[in-house]
Amino acid sequence: MSAPLTRRQQAVYEFLVTHREEFPHPPSLDELAAAMGLSSRGSLHKHVRALVQAALVEPMEQRRRGIRLTAREQAGLPLLGRIAAGRPIEAIPDARAVEVPDFLRGRGRCYVLDVRGDSMRDEGILDGDLVVIEARSHARNGEIVVALIDGAEATLKRIEQRPGEVILHPANPAFEPLRLRPEQVAVQGVVTGLMRACR
Amino acid sequence: MSAPLTRRQQAVYEFLVTHREEFPHPPSLDELAAAMGLSSRGSLHKHVRALVQAALVEPMEQRRRGIRLTAREQAGLPLLGRIAAGRPIEAIPDARAVEVPDFLRGRGRCYVLDVRGDSMRDEGILDGDLVVIEARSHARNGEIVVALIDGAEATLKRIEQRPGEVILHPANPAFEPLRLRPEQVAVQGVVTGLMRACR
DNA sequence: CATCACCGAGAACGAATGGAGAACGGGAGG
DNA sequence: CCTCCCGTTCTCCATTCGTTCTCGGTGATG
Structure with a gap:
């Protein structure tokens, strides 16, 4: 690759990725x-040019069809890691992309996790499943x-939020619901x- | 491939797709x-020509009322019907296509069924799931x-084939395994x- | 302080786009 | 034959938008 992205170039790229759904x-x-709060087309164009250089955005030679991400990014969602009850998400070093049909995706930015353990077995989420x-x-x-x-x-649990309390329900009689104070729990995403794959 | 669509061409195409039902x-x-708020036939024709070029619309050589979409190449698999334990597969009249990632597909011809009932609950297959x-x-x-x-x-069951006998195991204590003679059982496909979709 | 990379505003240019409308031609129906 | 309908092609025009420029500002570094 060529030169690494500057902070602003990175920001533009991330904006494009996370808001790709919102632009018809x-x-x-x-x-x-306008969406990024800039008032100069020329300035933005400079950043876009850098992204084109980095092969993250399709070049648009004088064509007026808008700014598109390169096809590679469209294909799948990143498999970010494994999630097992009671441990931090174990990141997978080379985050490969997983093909995900549209109807399984949520509205915003999405990613994929590999489920470990059987704590959600009764909800039909088994060890080895991929959740979006x-x-x-x-x-x-x-x-x-x-x-x-607790950071x-x-x-992965079904959530019930009450005044002053958050309950995380597993779906397996072998596990107990967790009752926690709201400030202990940070929601990072929801399963959509x-x-x-059945072998 | 030819040149990518411009924004307006895209809009015309989307209009055709979303309103295809409304035109008899x-x-x-x-x-x-008129439906798109244009007053010039010639202008619209220019866009349609671009869509023909892009193979999204059938070329209409001088024919009247001739704007029709090309039969979409469906990347998906057909949703053939619903399967509920103990009944024939209930075919869905208009077999729509379902997007299916490659890694869920088997080697040969594949299709999709909508699962009804909870007979495979303990295998993580729930009511409403789509199986490939x-x-x-x-x-x-x-x-x-x-x-x-018996024709x-x-x-949908887990199969165990023994000499002179086939056992179909449900995955729900509420159901009994079926013990059948081999000639009673015709395998139609296997789940891959x-x-x-979690809503 | 000098230098440099980065960032943004804005002006200006020119090509691509999108729309209006006129005109041609062919088929259908009177 | 005339008339309508309709696909097609054409020209003309305004606007949009990608592109390139200059200029000023900021922060990090030596």
């Missing part, structure tokens, strides 16, 4: 600039969430889909 | 222009199969993958 069409320079996670920090009661407990352990 | 017949250029089936007539022991019993009822 690929945005023009003006639209993107929509990254958000709030959940509705009854959703299955990736929760970070250390990550777990599940995939299992 | 393929629309004329005038109708389509590889069509074949033989299974290995331990695979989850679509089995046709009438279809069911599973998908669930």
Whole structure:
């Protein structure tokens, strides 16, 4: 590759990735600039040019069809790691992409986790399943969430939020529900889909 | 591939896709222009020509009312029907396509079924899940199969083939294993993958 | 302080785009 | 034959938008 991205170039790229769903069409320079709070098309164009250079964005030679990410990024969602009840998410070194059908994806930024353990067995989530996670920090009661407990352990549980208390329900009689104070629990995302390859 | 679509061409195409049901017949250029708020047939025709070029719309050589979408190449697999233990597969009239990642597909011809009922609950297959089936007539022991019993009822079960006997194991204590003679059981396919959208 | 990388505003240019409308031609129906 | 409908092609025009420029500001570094 060529030169590494500067901070702002990175920001533009991340904006494109996370907001790709929100643009009905690929945005023009003006639209993107407005969305990012810039008022100069020219400035933004400089960043986009760098992204084109880095092969992250399709070059648009004088064409007016908007700013598109290169095809590679469209294909799949990143497999970020393994999640096992009671341990931090174990990152997978080379985060390969996993093909995920649209109807399993959430609205916002999504990623995929590999489930370890049987704590959600009764919800039909088994060891080795891939869950699709929509990254958000709030959940509705009854959703299955990736929760970070005390900033250390990550777990997959059905959430119930009450005044002054958060209950994380496993789906396996062998495990107990966790009753926690709200400040102990940080929601990292909610499950929007599940995939299992049967061998 | 030719040049990618411009924004307006994209919009015309999307309009055609989303409103295809609303036109009893393929629309004329005038109708389509009016529906999209254009007052010039010629302008619209330019866009349509681009879509023909992109093989998204059938070319209409001088024919009237001729704007029709090309038969989409479906990347997905057909959703053939619902399967509920103890009944024939209930075919879905308009077999829509379901997007299925490669790693959930088997080697041969595949299709998708919508699971009804909880007879495989303990295998993590719940009511409403979509299972990917590889069509074949033989299974290995331990695979989850679509089995046709006595030529009438279809069911999803884990198969165990013994000399002179076939046992179909449900995965729910509320159901009993079925012990059948081999000639009663016709394997129609085996489960190669599973998908669930969590709402 | 001098230098440099980075960032943003804004002006200016020119090509691509999108729309209006006129005109041609062919088929259908009177 | 005339008339309508409709696909097609054409020209003309305004606007949009990608591109390139200059200029000023900021922060890090020597």
